Amino acid sequence: MTKEVISVRRETPFLEAVDLMLKNNFNGLPVVAKDNKLVGMLSEYDLTLKGSSIHLPTFLKLLQKFDIYSKDKKFLETDVKKILAMKVKDVMNPSPFSMSENSTLTQAVKIFSEYGDLNPIPIVDKKKRLVGILARYDIIKLFGSSSAVHKNQKNKRLMDKNVNRFLSDFEKNFLFVSRFRVSHWFLISVIFILIGFAIAFLLIIKINLT
Numbered sequence: 317m318t319k320e321v322i323s324v325r326r327e328t329p330f331l332e333a334v335d336l337m338l339k340n341n342f343n344g345l346p347v348v349a350k351d352n353k354l355v356g357m358l359s360e361y362d363l364t365l366k367g368s369s370i371h372l373p374t375f376l377k378l379l380q381k382f383d384i385y386s387k388d389k390k391f392l393e394t395d396v397k398k399i400l401a402m403k404v405k406d407v408m409n410p411s412p413f414s415m416s417e418n419s420t421l422t423q424a425v426k427i428f429s430e431y432g433d434l435n436p437i438p439i440v441d442k443k444k445r446l447v448g449i450l451a452r453y454d455i456i457k458l459f460g461s462s463s464a465v466h467k468n469q470k471n472k473r474l475m476d477k478n479v480n481r482f483l484s485d486f487e488k489n490f491l492f493v494s495r496f497r498v499s500h501w502f503l504i505s506v507i508f509i510l511i512g513f514a515i516a517f518l519l520i521i522k523i524n525l526t
Contacts, residue, residue: 317417317439317448323348326355326405333358333404343451346438347408352445354438357412358404361433414438417447421458428452 323346324333333345337358347356413431415424417439427434436451 317450317454319448321346321438321446321449323352323446324358324404325349326403326408328404330402330404330407331400334363343435343453345404346412346446346449347404348446354412354414354440354444354446356405356408356410357438358408359433359435362407362409412438414440414444415450417441421455424450425455428455 322336322340322342324336326347326349328347336342337345337360344357344359346354347358349355413427413434415427415437419439424437427437436449436454438446439448439450441447
């Protein structure tokens with residue numbers, strides 16, 4: 317297990333916890349109280365909105381970062397503020413599965429094989445205080461070769477690069493639509509109104525001449 321565990325509190329802003337997970341390439345974060353007692357778990361499974369399959373961090377990032385939101389916030393401000401103000405306690409699993417620090421590796425492997433969505437597993441002492449964390453990747457590192465681990469890390473970096481490129485392109489195109497709408501639609505509407513008046517004026521002159 318990893319003994320130097322990064323954890324969050326129940327009152328930690330949700331977006332802050334998500335950034336922590338992404339920055340450190342974590343599959344989950346343990347949630348602890350002031351006495352370091354385990355009180356919850358925030359995992360990748362908890363980051364998907366139930367019933368819609370929407371990845372919550374991506375959804376929040378779109379609302380928070382994209383220029384379209386800042387231009388239309390008067391229509392969404394109240395609801396979006398509530399979403400962006402969410403805390404870890406609003407999303408976490410308050411009854412996480414944990415294992416004792418005295419559990420065997422065989423027991424851990426069995427748990428991982430039986431529960432596909434369980435990753436990572438917080439490790440606690442007799443007083444339920446967090447003392448470590450065990451991820452599937454830790455098991456892979458133990459039984460796998462160093463070259464396989466290096467290849468896995470390289471692939472993850474390539475995946476991050478591709479995803480970031482997609483988000484960047486998507487944002488540029490999305491913002492183009494937003495800027496075009498905000499900056500030019502009014503002008504286009506005025507032009508069409510003027511053209512309409514011009515056509516009506518010419519028709520009136522034609523009718524008078526005939």
